Every structure is written in C-alpha cells, then in structure tokens.
Amino acid sequence: MKIGIFGTGMVGVALGTKLASRGHKVMMGSRTVDNAKAADWVRAAGTNASAGTFTDAAAHGETVVNCTAGSASLEALRLAGEKNLEGKILIDVANPLDFSRGFPPSLTVCNTDSLGEQIQAAFPRTKVVKTLNTMNCVVMVDPSIVPGEHDAFVCGDDPEARAQVTAWLGEWFGWRPERVIDLGDITSARGTEMMLPVWLRLWGTFKTPNLNFHIALGAKPAP
Amino acid sequence: MKIGIFGTGMVGVALGTKLASRGHKVMMGSRTVDNAKAADWVRAAGTNASAGTFTDAAAHGETVVNCTAGSASLEALRLAGEKNLEGKILIDVANPLDFSRGFPPSLTVCNTDSLGEQIQAAFPRTKVVKTLNTMNCVVMVDPSIVPGEHDAFVCGDDPEARAQVTAWLGEWFGWRPERVIDLGDITSARGTEMMLPVWLRLWGTFKTPNLNFHIALGAKPAP
Numbered sequence: 001m002k003i004g005i006f007g008t009g010m011v012g013v014a015l016g017t018k019l020a021s022r023g024h025k026v027m028m029g030s031r032t033v034d035n036a037k038a039a040d041w042v043r044a045a046g047t048n049a050s051a052g053t054f055t056d057a058a059a060h061g062e063t064v065v066n067c068t069a070g071s072a073s074l075e076a077l078r079l080a081g082e083k084n085l086e087g088k089i090l091i092d093v094a095n096p097l098d099f100s101r102g103f104p105p106s107l108t109v110c111n112t113d114s115l116g117e118q119i120q121a122a123f124p125r126t127k128v129v130k131t132l133n134t135m136n137c138v139v140m141v142d143p144s145i146v147p148g149e150h151d152a153f154v155c156g157d158d159p160e161a162r163a164q165v166t167a168w169l170g171e172w173f174g175w176r177p178e179r180v181i182d183l184g185d186i187t188s189a190r191g192t193e194m195m196l197p198v199w200l201r202l203w204g205t206f207k208t209p210n211l212n213f214h215i216a217l218g219a220k221p222a223p
Numbered sequence: 224m225k226i227g228i229f230g231t232g233m234v235g236v237a238l239g240t241k242l243a244s245r246g247h248k249v250m251m252g253s254r255t256v257d258n259a260k261a262a263d264w265v266r267a268a269g270t271n272a273s274a275g276t277f278t279d280a281a282a283h284g285e286t287v288v289n290c291t292a293g294s295a296s297l298e299a300l301r302l303a304g305e306k307n308l309e310g311k312i313l314i315d316v317a318n319p320l321d322f323s324r325g326f327p328p329s330l331t332v333c334n335t336d337s338l339g340e341q342i343q344a345a346f347p348r349t350k351v352v353k354t355l356n357t358m359n360c361v362v363m364v365d366p367s368i369v370p371g372e373h374d375a376f377v378c379g380d381d382p383e384a385r386a387q388v389t390a391w392l393g394e395w396f397g398w399r400p401e402r403v404i405d406l407g408d409i410t411s412a413r414g415t416e417m418m419l420p421v422w423l424r425l426w427g428t429f430k431t432p433n434l435n436f437h438i439a440l441g442a443k444p445a446p
Contacts, residue, residue, distance in 0.1 A: 106334045107334050110333060110334050110417070111330050111333050111334070138444075139441070145441050145442075146439045146440065146441035147439070147441065148372075148439050149371075149439065150437075150439035181425070181428065182428070183421075183424045183425070183428055184424070184428065190420050191420035191422075191423070191424045192421055194417040194418070194421065195417070197413050198411075198414030198415055198417065198418055201406045201407070201411045202406075205404065205405070205406055205407065206440060206443075207443060208440070208441065208443040209444070210441030210443065211438055211439060211440050211441060212438075212439050213436055213438065214373075214437040214438075214439045215425055215429075215434055215435075215436065215437075216370070216371050216372065216434060216435050216436070216437045217369065217429055217431070217433070218368050218369035218370065218433030218434060219368075219433060220429075220430060220433070
C-alpha cells in the first residue's frame with residue numbers, strides 16, 4: 001500500500017526502510033522537497049522509496065506515520081494540510097520530549113493531556129492511533145530482537161482504526177496480535193507517553209535500547 | 224525487626240499484615256492514637272501488631288514504610304518528626320494521585336519532580352527509597368500471584384539503602400534480587416510514578432489489578 005512517513009530521523013528511516021522492503025510504496029515527508037536526509041534514504045531504500053514535502057507525503061499515503069520529534073509534530077501535520085489527512089488513519093509514534101533543559105528530557109505535555117490527544121483534537125476527521133512510542137525504533141520494526149514476551153500498545157478513539165493498526169503491526173513488523181494491547185480511546189496516550197521517563201532510565205541502567213515493556217498478568221480476583 | 228507503617232489503607236494493611244506474619248514488630252501509624260482502622264488491623268494481625276500516632280510509629284521503626292495517600296504523605300511525615308526519621312531508611316511506596324477531578328486520577332506532581340524527590344528534599348537526613356509503587360498491594364507482598372517474570376524498581380540517592388531495600392523485598396515478600404531493578408538516584412522516581420497512568424488503564428483493560436510490568440531485555444548493540 002501507499003504509506004506516508006513524516007520525519008527523516010532514526011525512527012522515520014527505520015520504519016520507512018522496513019516498509020519499503022516489504023513492498024509498500026513509501027514517501028518520506030519533510031519540510032522541504034530537497035531534504036538531504038530524505039534523499040539519502042531514498043537512495044538507500046530503493047525503488048519503493050520516494051521523498052517530498054509533508055503535503056506530498058500526506059497526499060501520497062493511504063495512511064501516514066508520524067515519526068517527527070514530538071515538539072515538531074503538530075506543525076508538520078498542519079503543513080501537510082487537514083484535507084490530505086482527512087478520513088485516514090494517522091499512526092502516531094512520536095513522543096513529546098523536551099530537550100530544552102538537556103538530557104534526560106522531560107515531556108512538553110503530560111498528565112492531563114498528551115501529544116496523541118493534541119493531534120486528534122487538531123485533526124478531528126483523522127483517525128489518530130498512538131502506538132510503538134514506548135520502545136526504540138529497532139524494536140518497533142523487529143520485535144524478535146528482544147527475546148520473550150513483550151508488548152506494544154494501541155490508543156485511539158476509533159476501535160476499527162485500532163484493530164487495523166494492530167493488524168498492520170503484524171503484517172509490517174511481525175507483532176503478534178496477542179502482544180498488542182488495546183488500551184482504548186486516545187486519552188490512554190497519556191499513559192503510554194508517560195512511560196518515556198522510566199524507559200530512558202532503563203536504557204541508562206541496562207546500557208541498551210533493545211528492551212521493552214511486558215505486562216505480566218495474574219488471575220482475575222474473585223468477583 | 225521493628226517496622227513502622229504509615230497509613231491505614233489497603234496498602235498499609237497488606238504490608239503490615241505480611242510483615243507481622245513474618246515475625247516483625249510492626250506499628251501502624253496514623254494521625255490519631257485511637258484510629259479505628261488501625262485498631263481493627265491490630266486485632267486481626269495479632270501479637271506482632273500495634274498502633275500509634277505517626278510519631279509513635281516513626282520512633283518505633285528501625286525503618287518506616289510510607290503507605291499513605293501521596294497527597295497526604297508529606298504532612299504525615301512532618302507529623303512524625305524529622306528526628307524520628309533521621310538516619311533511617313524510609314521506604315516510599317506511595318503515589319501522588321490526584322482524585323480531585325474524579326477517576327482516573329492524574330498526578331499531583333510529575334515530569335520535572337516527583338513525590339519521592341519531595342520527600343527526600345524535606346527529610347535530607349533520611350534515606351528515601353522509592354519502590355513497589357508500580358503495582359497493586361496484593362502483588363507487592365506476594366509476587367508469585369502474577370506468574371512469570373515481572374519486576375520491581377528501587378530508586379534512591381543512597382546505593383547501600385537501595386541494596387538493603389532490595390534484600391528486604393526478598394526476605395519480606397519473596398522478590399528475587401534479579402527481579403528488582405536498581406534505577407539509581409531518587410530522580411528516577413519520576414519515571415516509576417509516571418507509570419501509574421498506564422497501570423490504571425491496564426487495570427481497566429484486563430479487569431484485574433493482579434498484573435505487573437516486566438522489562439524484557441535484548442542483546443546490547445555492538446559498541
């Protein structure tokens with residue numbers, strides 16, 4: 001299928017490369033049509049890869065994946081144009097990280113709001129599904145790199161869109177459906193975005209970004 | 224050993240009961256010496272259990288476990304008196320939940336600060352170790368209730384205190400040391416306290432509080 005990738009960083013490159021290798025027609029969108037990182041990626045990723053502005057990539061994609069820095073996401077999506085996103089599923093893997101005070105970053109929004117909610121509010125006719133933001137991009141596109149059971153989450157107001165994204169996570173990246181936890185409406189993005197601070201600590205503790213959260217379940221208590 | 228438990232709610236009762244059953248001399252502290260819930264607990268928990276004010280419980284304990292509601296923790300600890308906590312390890316299992324806008328709660332502090340840090344700042348001569356706040360109290364005192372591997376975290380400025388609490392989690396509740404992740408200084412409490420919003424969602428999704436986080440680890444990337 002035709003997929004628009006927003007963002008030319010590590011995450012956009014990882015997802016775009018994997019999707020192009022799977023035979024999808026992937027256009028990487030950025031602020032300018034002659035972005036050097038996007039051009040490098042197109043050369044590396046082959047015939048299924050192309051590059052353009054955010055507007056071009058949004059118009060190209062049957063679905064769009066937001067891989068921009070969280071602080072730049074809303075502006076990038078506005079540049080794409082509401083019409084070009086209307087009716088489509090927007091997969092949001094971004095985190096609202098605030099590096100203005102150095103490392104580790106804090107969040108620009110949390111607790112009573114989230115980036116996922118802000119995007120959904122700004123684009124009410126787009127079906128925003130927050131997912132994969134709780135892990136490194138290497139794990140996103142190849143969950144087998146972390147052994148054992150570990151989980152992804154989907155958050156979004158449209159149940160069919162959450163189910164569709166769950167199916168795509170399987171087809172695109174190999175996420176088994178039982179390892180994708182449906183947390184319900186987009187307000188649950190507060191929870192998954194707020195996992196970033198502990199994720200950053202775990203990265204420092206274990207000296208590897210190749211880790212992920214697993215939700216271990218016990219028996220339900222007697223009613 | 225002699226242990227002070229702060230708080231008469233579900234968490235204080237669960238931890239106090241388990242510790243008394245293990246032979247520790249547990250005093251449950253609350254605002255008033257004749258607290259009805261504490262008296263009920265003393266009757267149920269047997270000869271190792273006693274009750275008193277926060278001051279009494281802090282003076283009694285070689286260590287103190289803060290199981291109060293996060294919104295009440297700092298005041299409870301102030302009532303206990305700095306002298307009675309000086310030099311001791313204070314195990315903080317509370318979460319700064321804000322129920323003022325209903326359910327689900329938000330956090331009263333997060334992102335650039337945490338309850339754990341606020342307690343450490345208020346009691347600089349006490350060794351605050353944040354732990355167990357990322358799970359239900361049933362799981363805290365019996366990790367075997369959730370099958371498979373799942374993890375607790377310790378956060379605190381004093382490495383020896385973190386190691387001591389890790390050992391106590393094993394002796395008291397059965398947490399194997401390899402399942403207790405040392406996240407370093409008390410600023411890491413931001414991360415573990417910010418796991419509460421997704422925990423609350425998971426509780427709603429799976430209809431059970433008998434769940435816990437596990438950190439699945441892959442190989443370290445080549446340097």
